Every structure is written in C-alpha cells, then in structure tokens.
Amino acid sequence: MSKIAVIISDMFEDSEYTEPVKAFKEKGHTIVHVGLKKGETVKGKKEGTDVQINLSVNDVSVNDFDALLIPGGYSPDKLRAHEEPVRFVRDFVESGKPVFAICHAPQLLITADVLKGRKITGWKSIVQDIKNAGAQFIDQKVVEDGNLVSSRHPGDLPEFIAASLAKLK
Secondary structure (H helix, E strand, O other): OOEOOOOOOOOOOOHHHHHHHHHHHOOOEEEEEEOOOOOOOEOOOOOOOOEEEEEEHHHHHHHHOOEEEEEEEHHHHOOOOOOHHHHHHHHHHHHOOOOEEEEHHHHHHHHHHOOOOOOEOOOOOHHHHHOOOEEEEOOOEEEEEEEEEEOOOOHHHHHHHHHHHHHHH
8 A cells, every 4th residue: 555645734724634544544444643743732723633743854755655645734944934844845746646736735836836737626716826836726626747746625535536536556
C-alpha cells in the first residue's frame, strides 16, 4: 500500500483533510502528517480538527512517500510563506508521483512554480492566480493532468477521493 504525505498547517479546511484521509486509511494506505514543526498540533478552521505533525518538512524527502495530499483552507497560504514546504511540493510534482490538491491547495503549487502548461481546478477566488501561473483553469469537479488531481471545494470530495484512490492503484 502507499505511504501518503499530508502537508498541512493551521486553519486547513477540515473536511478536505478528514474525508480523504479516512478513505485512504480504509484502503490500507499509511498517512504521515508533514508540517513546519514535528510534534506541533495544527487545527482545522471550521471544526477545529486536531492534527499532530509527525515529521517536519525539513526532515523529509519525496523519496519517503508515494503520494502527496494538500488540503485547502488557509493552510496552503500559510505553508507557501516558507521555503521548505514550497521546495517539498515542487520536488513532489516534478517527481511524477501523485499530488492531490483541493480548493486553495493550488496556492502552494503556484508558489512552487509548477503549474505552467498544466490543467487544474481550484477555489473560485484563486482562478486568476492559477491563470497567472500559466495553467489552464478548468471549472469541473475533478481535473486530472498527469500526476496532478485537483478539485474545487468540499462539494467535490466524493469525486476527488475516487480519482485520488484510482491514482494509488
């Protein structure tokens, strides 16, 4: 089974974390929470879901994982202010391994400068940012482009989870 890194910080969108992680675990995949500081507890923005960071992004490599989940909310914006998460995400996308991005997650991909020429979707307030990064924005529930799987918002979670699980087979 796959070992999935979840790159996460405070104020993530709870359901965009809890629902995919539950589905991944039910299929036997291992989840590792990667954040700014090992041992830190980060909280979701709506439901206050607690997530303990297993490993600092400074201490991990793309080679340690089979896939990457980037939940939305304010977490991607907080993470992109730091060089290490941006580097990790850039390396992950460039590795060709699956990257699952929902809602505001493309903000981290934009800062990592990996969207030029790609097709992606995301939350409506970042459509122009996605286009400015050189990507083609597609307004649909799931957009798959190579190793990238993206969705717009929590309402797309069933399709996002199904597409993500299919990439792990």
